[in-house]
Amino acid sequence: MMDFKPKETDLxxxxxxxxxxxxxxxxxxxxxxxxxxxxxxxxxxFDNLVVAQDWHPAGHSSFxxxxxxxxxxxxxxxxxxxxxxxxxxxxxxxxxxxxMLPDTLQQRAEAVIRKGYRPEIDSYSAFMENDQKTPxxxxxxxxxxxxxxxxxxxxxxxxxxxxxxxxARKMGFEAVVIEAGCRGIAQDSVDEMKAKMLAAGVTxx
Numbered sequence: 001m002m003d004f005k006p007k008e009t010d011l012x013x014x015x016x017x018x019x020x021x022x023x024x025x026x027x028x029x030x031x032x033x034x035x036x037x038x039x040x041x042x043x044x045x046f047d048n049l050v051v052a053q054d055w056h057p058a059g060h061s062s063f064x065x066x067x068x069x070x071x072x073x074x075x076x077x078x079x080x081x082x083x084x085x086x087x088x089x090x091x092x093x094x095x096x097x098x099x100m101l102p103d104t105l106q107q108r109a110e111a112v113i114r115k116g117y118r119p120e121i122d123s124y125s126a127f128m129e130n131d132q133k134t135p136x137x138x139x140x141x142x143x144x145x146x147x148x149x150x151x152x153x154x155x156x157x158x159x160x161x162x163x164x165x166x167x168a169r170k171m172g173f174e175a176v177v178i179e180a181g182c183r184g185i186a187q188d189s190v191d192e193m194k195a196k197m198l199a200a201g202v203t204x205x
Contacts, residue, residue, distance in 0.1 A: 004045065004178070004205065011147040012049035013126055013138075014039060014109075015154030015161045020054075020089040020096035027089040029156045032183045036100070039153050039181050043105055048147070050138070051106070052126035052160070053099060054090035055114035062122035063088045080131035083122055092117070113138050124160045127167035139171045149174035153181030162193035165202045175202045 006012070020026045023033045043049055056062070064072040064085035072087045090097040099106060113136050115123035123129040127138045142150065150168045152161050152175070161182050168175040177197065184190035194204060 004042070006046050006151065007149065008047070009146060009148040010046065010048070011142060011145070011150050012043060012046040013052060013150050013152050013154075013164065014043070014049060014101065014105075015052045015126060015152060015164055016054050016090075016156075017051075017100050017154050018054060018090055018096070019098050019100050021155045022100055025089070026087045026096055029183045029185055032155055035153065035155075035181050035183055038178075040102060040105060042153055042178060042181055043108070046151070048145070049105075049109055050111040050113060050141070051099060051101065051109040052113045052115060052138075052154070052164070053097070054123075054160070055092055055097060055117045056090050057117060057119050058088075058091050059119065060088075060091075060116065060122070061120050062086055062116070078121075078130075080121065080133075083130065090116070111138075111141060113141075125163040125167040126160070127164060127171060139167075139173075142171075142173060147173070149176060151176045151178065153178050155183060157182040157184035158186065158189035158193045162197055165197050166200050169200045169202060175200075177202060177204050179204055 021029050064070045070085050074085050075082050113126050121129045121131050165175040165177050
């Protein structure tokens with residue numbers, strides 16, 4: 001296990017560890033199940049943690065099935081820019097949306113930040129929806145609680161984890177991504193996101 005010592009002003013942010021992103025899910029991230037023991041191990045080091053949860057209504061605008069003639073992983077133009085279209089996933093109240101963390105860890109979570117629940121806007125980041133205008137409230141939560149650094153683990157490195165870390169930096173927080181506690185969808189997009197994170201001052205360990 002890495003020798004990482006959290007500070008009192010650190011908040012562990014566990015991103016989207018949900019059934020649909022794990023093995024057998026509708027949007028499974030390769031090798032995602034391998035991070036589960038490590039997340040437990042990392043969480044033991046932290047006094048404070050929150051969990052982010054994708055929470056889409058049925059027929060969400062980011063689902064390929066909502067757009068006639070479109071297939072998953074194609075793109076479309078939204079009011080806020082280009083949007084990747086996904087297989088239906090993490091639909092509110094379905095088994096696929098369930099958090100797949102141990103009960104002990106879920107009980108320790110001080111907040112669950114739900115995102116992507118507005119039908120017309122997708123949300124990768126745990127801080128800001130994809131229009132880059134609609135906050136989730138996590139930034140305000142961190143400020144009010146006195147947290148200065150967000151430490152990220154979860155899924156997927158090249159989307160929700162990466163965009164969360166970038167937004168943490170934009171909001172003036174320090175950001176750390178523990179790579180062993182993350183998995184990505186595709187190597188090309190992982191490499192691209194890692195370059196963006198390093199350029200923004202995110203620490204990768």
